[in-house]
Amino acid sequence: MEGLSVLTAIVLVPVIGAAVVALIPRSREDVIKAVGLTAAVLVGVAAISLVFAFDANSSEYQFVSEASWIEEFGVSWLLGVDGISLFLVVLTGILFPIALIGTDPHRDVKAYTAWMLVLEAGCLGSFLALDLLLFFLFFELTLLPMYFIIGGWGYEKRVYASLKFFLFTLFGSAFMLVGMLALVFLSAKGSDPLTFDIRELAERGALAEDTARWVFLAFTMAFAVKVPLFPVHTWLPDAHTQAPTAGSVILAGVLLKLGTYGLVRFGLSLFPKAAVDLAPVLLTVAVIGIIYGAVCATMQKDLKRLVAYSSVAHLGFIVLGTFALTTQGLSGGVLQMVNHGLSTGALFLLVGMIYERRHTREIAELHGLQRSMPVMAVVFTVVMFSSIGLPGLNGFVGEFLILIGTFVTRRWWAVVGTAGVILAALYLLWAYQRVFHGTPEGDNAKLTDMTLRERAVMAPLLVLIVFLGIYPQPVLDRINPSVEKLVEHVEARGGYEQPAAAVNGAEGVREEHEKKKAEKEEAKKEETQRRLEEFKGAEDKAREKARSGE
Template identity: 60%
Template sequence: MIAAEAAGHSAGAFPLLSALIFLPMLGTVGILFTQKSRPDYAKLIALLTSVMTGALSIWMLKEFSTDESGFQFVSQHTWIEQWGIGWHLGVDGISLFLVVLTGVLFPLVIVGIDPHHDEKPYLAWLLMLEAGVMGSFLSLDLFLFFLFFEIVLVPMYFLIGGWGYENREYAATKFYLYTFLGSAFMMVGLIATAMLARDDLGKVTFDLVEIAEGANFAASTGRWLFFGFAIAFAVKVPIFPLHTWLPDAHTQAPTAGSVVLAGVMLKLGTYGFLRFGLYLFPEAAVWSRSLWLTLAVIGIIYGAIAATMQKDLKRLVAYSSVAHLGFIVLGTFAFTSQAISGSVLQMINHGVSTGALFLFVGWIYERRKTRQIAELGGIQSVAPIFAAGFMIVMLSSIGVPGLNGFIGEYLILLGSFQSARWWTVVATAGVILAALYLLWAYQRVFHGEADDDNKTFPELRAKEAMVLLPFIAAIVFTGVYPKPLLDRIEPSVEVLVTHVEENSSLTQPDIGTQRGEFEAEHGDDHGDDHGDEDESHDEGEEHGE
């Protein structure tokens, strides 16, 4: 009863996107059959499957065509025919680097972080989490997306509750209840969306592209449906004032949980707004933009101020995520190609920079058994290489020119100023505050004279350096030469913005050529052909975004 309905892009008959999901699942099953007395077998299986998944994601990046704005490597099969549910996967410029980041991040976490106890279930939960995150970024079916969106809650709950710190049970429960409640709204919304779209489509389907391109919701109906999805995404980001679960979850989670949570899991919310909110309900998204811009700016300022007041270094980094993700939401609802491209790029930048910061905080805790800033100090004098690595990551998080954080924030602010001027002016204060709390934290932790407890602080180890190297390379490369990333992101973003314009009252501000000011400053010789879109669409591979 299951028939293939679409072929992949240049990957031929090989189901590349399905493999990215099923490989970690197979690894989970394999770990369950290993003997508890041989945790090295579980580690080997986890490492092999995660490395293979990462290698496939990099191969996908290499084969990804910059000349196409639509979905590539599409895999579409009928799953539950009578309900209109399908196994529909695809990747475009908006999801491409999120998939690659997921593929690369998990093997680094598995290699670089020791769980200290119960390694077998720990690794199994990590691989299940990877499969859920991959599925969420690749799904083009509403039901399939919801399935993977919910799957990620379970392994993260057990990772926090089983391998976290002193208040781990409270943090895990709070995380689960917040995100599960938000998902309940989305479940109602996606069922209602499929049922109401039936009148226009002539059938029940959960296919994202079919509904977005073929359904015509009344304005009031679309707004209710949009908020059903938006509440779930706002909790997952999280957007102020739904953010209170995040500092607790980050602080109490094991280092691997914090790295994955910051690196890719929070992006399920910001990605969800782009892929499902704006694409399915453009009129509602434009109608409600003032609300989201205001909440984004509040989150930027509040997160920065709260971070400045923290005594726990890990909690400080957690609040910095609230501020950085506020910038991503600001760019998303500015509705310019420049700002949305910056938001997509900043999703990657935040995942790299903040993920690396949590790695450093975890290594500090392993060495000193404390994260209290007042109990640290003088580390730079005894571990200069460790301090130098932390400084590079910290400066990228601040947004110093030449590092990755600057590029994303620059594009967001530049694009948002055209359509959300006063929100952008207020948000700029967040850049200044980020420099304040991160530089002050660095000064207190690394400068000064080391006391007796910190004099024996170990230097960066070889294994830690190997894990850190890909983060540093991504930070520097993206900061110096972002063109390869933007070449792949922008075509899909421009198609999405065009779709929103055609289905709402949105009018793009006249800002000249795309990225003109950015290219003039950085000497980027960029083509003008990104707006060209393939006019031919078929059901198996629709440009959609």
């Protein structure tokens, strides 16, 4: 079919899957599961194949698919992928099948599967949309399935948690919608028609400096709630703790990335000047989030809540890297979005597996699991180290790039942020110690180790965690061109220049040094020349004077 691009298919396959699931009788649970999984796997395969078809040398949007949708407003069905969104799409494509296989809803499989597929479509649509309104629609659409998943399949306080989640996000979006419309209408000056195409809007850059700042803040409001940034993060621990395992995996793995992705894609490209001006504010908030999240995580008695707070801290790193406004920081941020999705998704799966066996998430209730579940302990260790950021695993690469990238422009923020890495080690290792070490007694001694299915579910995540830790280059190669282009855009429009060290590392510093040296020498030469001429001039004058005196 002509016109049906692969991206449109990626977004529509889960929708079709959900529709098919809706038509299957409730009692045929096996068929429902099979259909749901097939749709999710299809999307996953398509997403992975995108990586290979993706042109790593191009910084442009690729596989663009466009169709007019609401002409009255210049809204179109516009999808495209670049280095920044590519791996988020892949992450979504991988995590959904894993969440579907790895967890059991226990009741009403039909509605559960349908909601999961709708959620997947919403996430993919948000990452792929290049039309502001389309992005907003998908962004909002993700709320609904998540609301029903938390509220329908969650734990004790699920209704409270789901409502809080929904209303917080909706509150943020309210600002974004108004900001978005202001941007679009103010950009439609003269002969320029109304458009929601972000490429065109970024190009026009029509807002006055002051207006742009307000609109940027409106967008940031929506994304800050989603990320979540301190102090609008309070929905997150509740939502994560009360959500069923798959809900937490997707929430942490994919949904939170909508916030950081939004900041990168819309915050930076549409409002470069405002982003440069307000970067210190966001960096500060990010650092507060890193420390605050880590401290809270240390205090938690509930294992799931601990992981939830660790997300607040990790997402703080991503925002830190984003608003460092350097190529390294941003690349690290984008990479870290994927890393966090993998490691925290895996952590939530593991906590879910423990809960399935022990029916508790209380750290105090769990003890000595290393003896009764050795394989689980190994897997948990690897995932935990990935989350801490141990060299050799994926978390290290992202955090390291972020911290370097931040250090060259914002030294002190980077210094405080680094403390977060140490705290991460503290709360995770301490939790591990309490849960896994020692001699198990009572129920803890009788636990069965991971089943084959659970191992199969964790295997791809572990492979990716190790692979990205050892050889992240192919991923960075695809991320970098787009990030470089974005930073150039910010530099051109924001009246800002990133230090050379942030572009080429040590070589950049040397180059800069040499450049400065050359400049100095040039200046010196000129100075000498000038003096020489001055001297000559004086000499001439004296000579003339002498002549006239004669």
